[in-house]
Amino acid sequence: MIYLYAITDRPEAAIPGLPGLEDAPLTSLAYRDIAAVASRGAGSGVSTALSSPEAVNVWRHEAIVEALMPDRTVLPVRFGTVLPDEAALRSMLKDRYSSFVANLKRVCGRVELGVQVLWDSDSRPLTAGRAKNINDQRSVIGGRAYMLARLSEEQLERAWRRRAETLVIEIRRPLEHMAADSVCQVLVTPRLLLKAAYLVAREQMKNFRKEINNLSLAYPELRFLCTGPWPAYNFVTDRKADQSGD
Amino acid sequence: MTERTTKEKEIVLLDLLDRILDKGVILWGDITISVADVDLVYVGLKLLLTSIEKAEMMRRRANELEQADSAPLIEREPGS
Amino acid sequence: MTDIDTDPISGDKLLCDPGDLEAFATELEQAGTSLPHRINADPEGVERGLAKLVLTLIELLRQLMERQAIRRIEGGSLSDEEIERLGQTFMKLDVRMEELKQIFGLEDEELNLSLGPLGNLL
Numbered sequence: 001m002i003y004l005y006a007i008t009d010r011p012e013a014a015i016p017g018l019p020g021l022e023d024a025p026l027t028s029l030a031y032r033d034i035a036a037v038a039s040r041g042a043g044s045g046v047s048t049a050l051s052s053p054e055a056v057n058v059w060r061h062e063a064i065v066e067a068l069m070p071d072r073t074v075l076p077v078r079f080g081t082v083l084p085d086e087a088a089l090r091s092m093l094k095d096r097y098s099s100f101v102a103n104l105k106r107v108c109g110r111v112e113l114g115v116q117v118l119w120d121s122d123s124r125p126l127t128a129g130r131a132k133n134i135n136d137q138r139s140v141i142g143g144r145a146y147m148l149a150r151l152s153e154e155q156l157e158r159a160w161r162r163r164a165e166t167l168v169i170e171i172r173r174p175l176e177h178m179a180a181d182s183v184c185q186v187l188v189t190p191r192l193l194l195k196a197a198y199l200v201a202r203e204q205m206k207n208f209r210k211e212i213n214n215l216s217l218a219y220p221e222l223r224f225l226c227t228g229p230w231p232a233y234n235f236v237t238d239r240k241a242d243q244s245g246d
Numbered sequence: 247m248t249e250r251t252t253k254e255k256e257i258v259l260l261d262l263l264d265r266i267l268d269k270g271v272i273l274w275g276d277i278t279i280s281v282a283d284v285d286l287v288y289v290g291l292k293l294l295l296t297s298i299e300k301a302e303m304m305r306r307r308a309n310e311l312e313q314a315d316s317a318p319l320i321e322r323e324p325g326s
Numbered sequence: 327m328t329d330i331d332t333d334p335i336s337g338d339k340l341l342c343d344p345g346d347l348e349a350f351a352t353e354l355e356q357a358g359t360s361l362p363h364r365i366n367a368d369p370e371g372v373e374r375g376l377a378k379l380v381l382t383l384i385e386l387l388r389q390l391m392e393r394q395a396i397r398r399i400e401g402g403s404l405s406d407e408e409i410e411r412l413g414q415t416f417m418k419l420d421v422r423m424e425e426l427k428q429i430f431g432l433e434d435e436e437l438n439l440s441l442g443p444l445g446n447l448l
Contacts, residue, residue, distance in 0.1 A: 078270035143413025154396050192353040212342045225350050226342035233265035253347040258339045260354040
């Protein structure tokens with residue numbers, strides 16, 4: 001069983017002296033001008049380390065990925081990714097070679113920054129789908145009254161959503177200006193206005209942070225959380241690279 | 247290095263988990279069983295949602311065409 | 327704030343402190359990003375897991391139908407009797423859902439499914 005941590009360029013670069021999961025040593029398998037950084041797992045069944053993504057294992061995986069980043073380009077692999085043996089790993093590298101190369105090119109010299117924005121919890125209409133008082137009155141109100149109440153709930157909800165989206169457009173503009181790529185979700189929860197990730201050149205990080213500070217001053221009713229730098233987790237899921245016809 | 251509070255560490259961990267468990271390079275079919283179960287459900291539901299949206303779109307289009315009273319109605323595909 | 331540009335990777339990950347970390351921690355947890363839901367292997371768990379799945383899908387359909395009906399009311403394409411009948415049906419459906427949730431001991435928040443990158447179903 002082989003645990004996978006990352007796909008990198010510069011296969012000749014030295015392996016960091018960090019322990020892998022289950023304290024196994026790290027190894028690297030090269031294929032042409034890319035490499036896979038992995039470690040051997042004990043036994044052939046599903047390992048305990050995999051079935052329990054506890055903080056300690058997750059941080060270990062992350063530490064390995066980040067230790068690789070200073071001197072090579074890194075595609076971080078999802079936690080818990082395993083292959084049966086080296087042959088399978090080699091075969092996977094061969095099959096996905098062009099996709100990996102395209103992704104390595106895309107994230108080279110760049111890091112991922114996470115941004116989350118909270119807005120006022122009172123801003124959501126009191127409804128959240130169904131008003132309590134409507135349900136309580138169910139036995140006495142008629143079908144039409146119910147539907148009309150639902151209609152007005154929906155309209156409030158829609159207006160609320162539109163406000164969120166307008167706000168998000170304003171916030172995203174200066175941030176996307178500095179990023180090579182971005183992903184975002186609006187209203188993942190009613191209070192979490194925006195959850196986003198930005199692929200930013202390392203040298204741009206300072207400016208990005210400055211912009212976040214500017215935004216938090218410009219929008220005192222919002223609260224901004226910015227984390228990173230992270231390996232480009234959000235920008236290596238094969239979507240564009242495979243479609244680019246390389 | 248500044249001292250980080252428990253709350254700050256918790257947030258950073260949550261942020262990391264969101265990335266490391268949910269994103270990054272994946273190898274379909276090689277993920278552990280429990281995660282694969284979720285993937286199956288996910289694929290099935292995504293298809294369900296897409297078909298409902300598609301049906302909505304076609305119905306709306308059909309209504310528009312009927313009202314415009316110009317172009318012929320959308321032909322039903324055989325067997326649909 | 328620490329200067330992380332000299333040690334960009336292994337340094338501190340919190341780039342911008344919003345002040346109210348508690349609120350963020352709550353929301354990030356709710357955003358359900360940690361672990362996907364699993365259907366348990368034990369017999370009782372299986373039944374409950376399946377009930378959760380089925381009820382979630384029913385709830386999805388109920389919401390879709392209700393929204394559809396609301397749109398048609400807005401569009402003015404329904405008669406008063408139709409609106410009355412729809413309202414009665416949805417109210418009954420709602421009562422039924424409450425009963426089923428009680429039978430299986432499921433809370434409102436439990437009726438949800440993680441669709442990976444699409445977020446949650448409901």
